[in-house]
Amino acid sequence: MTNREWLKLIEQNKERIINKGIEAYKESLENKNLRYIVEMDENGIITMWYDVAGGNSFHMSTYNGKSIELIHFCMRNWIDDPIPDNDIEQKLHERGLYKRYLKERESQEVEDWETAEIVIINSTDEQLQGILEGCRQERKQFLVDDEYARTEAENQLENLKNVLDSFKCE
Structure with a gap:
């Protein structure tokens, strides 16, 4: 043809x-x-x-x-794009976990430039991990x-x- x-x-x-x-x-x-x-x-x-x-x-x-x-x-x-801090922090506020997240940042002694995603990945807090997983699922839903x-x-x-x-x- x-x-x-x-x-x-x-x-x-x-x-x-x-x-x-x-x-x-x-x-x-x-x-x-x-x-x-x-x-x-x-x-x-x-x-x-x-x-x-x-x-x-x-x-x-x-x-x-x-x-x-x-x-x-x-x-x-x-490579999955990093989840913007604003998206994660909004979910944390909605679920009343933002202060808990701030305490986690403080306990890890992270620098200001560290992303929320990295802080939560390095955390053992299951509730924070759940928020991150929810954000990942929303991102995946957007992509499909x-x-x-x-x-x-x-x-x-x-x-x-x-x-x-x-x-x-x-």
Whole structure:
């Protein structure tokens, strides 16, 4: 198939491709040891498959030009962003544990620049640990939100379309 034909097929199946991309994104967050690939064959059949994280496997159909890899996600080297102090401290205030947290900071003799997350990680206080875990779960929920996952899948698909469109040879 030519690049123009692939672009047309992608456009015809865009919503289905994005939905499969959302699924691949969420799976990759849950299974960081795998790389998830969304592929479409020349009949418009969309599939998702996986390889080991960092792998470079591909289907023979892609090699032969009978399918195209559209989207891929691999979170093996993805590092969780630190949870902002404001988010943690807000939860501590809501649960009436802020003073307890301040005492923990004092007992650890931490510097002013130390983050709340680090202080709680180094704490043995189970209630403070529970607050931190709750913040982590909220962060994870944000990352697996359909809108966020959709944006990630759309961006990758748009990049592929730009690459296909940039090659003039058919």
